[in-house]
């Protein structure tokens with residue numbers, strides 16, 4: 270399908286896109302697909318002001334009505350699922366199956382948020398004073414700024430926006446400069462739903478398009494009490510500092526360096542399938558991608574032989590072709606960083622298979638690679654570094670304690686997993702002496718989390734949690750309330766203070 274048709278199916282006609290300056294390229298072939306208009310600093314201020322005004326109205330709409338709005342948004346996403354997923358594939362290069370999965374995650378979080386809109390529960394607690402009650406209220410916060418990365422160009426917005434909106438907040442979304450088209454497509458869907466919903470104020474969710482300076486204006490603004498940022502650890506470090514300096518709240522979802530431990534009792538066929546999906550899926554460009562395998566000596570050769578074979582048979586190519594499993598890297602810079610990592614790995618004792626560019630004749634400006642499998646003598650610096658590409662480092666272990674220590678001995682702490690048939694090993698992995706990550710899986714890979722659980726990780730991953738469980742609490746402020754319905758004024762702790 271021609272790119273123009275993909276755009277038009279998402280309401281992005283040439284009239285909508287004309288006059289812009291931000292060039293958007295498809296990683297499929299490097300072709301310039303569109304030029305998108307960017308916002309000026311003045312417009313960024315107006316957008317923030319509109320977000321503040323929208324919040325003032327939205328917070329008074331009852332939460333279940335806010336949920337009804339999100340329900341309608343989920344329904345519209347169902348209608349647009351194929352069209353939006355194809356655009357996601359075209360703009361960020363993930364295969365269509367994964368594009369469809371990404372839009373499904375949006376639908377799932379909308380469903381979750383609808384139920385949540387009737388369950389923003391606070392606790393009640395007994396007061397120590399006679400004739401008093403105590404309870405907690407969860408109140409809306411204000412504007413929630415969302416910064417998203419190219420690799421999940423639409424789902425990350427929805428994990429934040431669906432929760433933020435049922436919690437009574439307004440939203441401003443700064444998408445990656447590499448993927449503004451999918452953001453505009455989502456904004457079209459949002460506006461269609463908002464136009465038909467009387468209580469939805471203008472500016473309930475807006476987009477802010479531009480470079481990191483435009484993002485910085487939002488990050489620095491005292492009118493944006495929550496910043497939820499997904500991306501590199503470097504980005505998170507600078508965003509986190511600025512937000513902390515103004516006592517704002519950050520939800521950071523940064524780099525991962527996710528490992529799998531494969532023990533002697535593991536189902537090796539299952540482990541192999543999980544490794545391939547999580548290491549080469551999205552061309553290794555998920556924050557949850559598998560980057561390290563820590564394999565017991567006794568099964569190492571068998572597993573590696575199987576993996577090499579599976580890697581040789583991988584279908585690499587146009588992500589819109591249903592037979593393809595591995596699409597392109599996002600751009601030339603990403604390819605260069607991958608090649609540099611391969612060189613460094615060899616310097617540090619690694620033995621590399623794969624990693625080379627493929628399909629260069631067919632796509633001179635598209636960066637397709639054979640996923641790399643690198644055997645490492647130990648966990649050297651390059652293994653501790655997140656390279657956003659399909660590279661998996663393989664290391665051996667002999668004692669399970671050592672394997673867990675190796676898995677934890679990296680700066681990042683997002684996702685982790687163990688393949689084992691031994692309850693002693695799997696429970697050790699899930700114990701306080703086990704994985705130090707935000708996500709710890711048994712007999713499944715580190716990527717592809719469901720929205721029902723809280724998503725995020727520790728250490729350099731930033732500590733934030735999005736999506737399911739009680740992650741919604743990060744989008745609200747907790748208010749402790751004490752009411753005196755008696756005729757006396759007793760003081761807590763039995764203090765006597767007669768005036």
Ligand code: UN1
Nearest residue numbers: 421555556557716717718
């Ligand atoms: C990301 O790469 O930023 O668990 C998020 C997963 C997806 C989310 C990835 N549900 O792989």
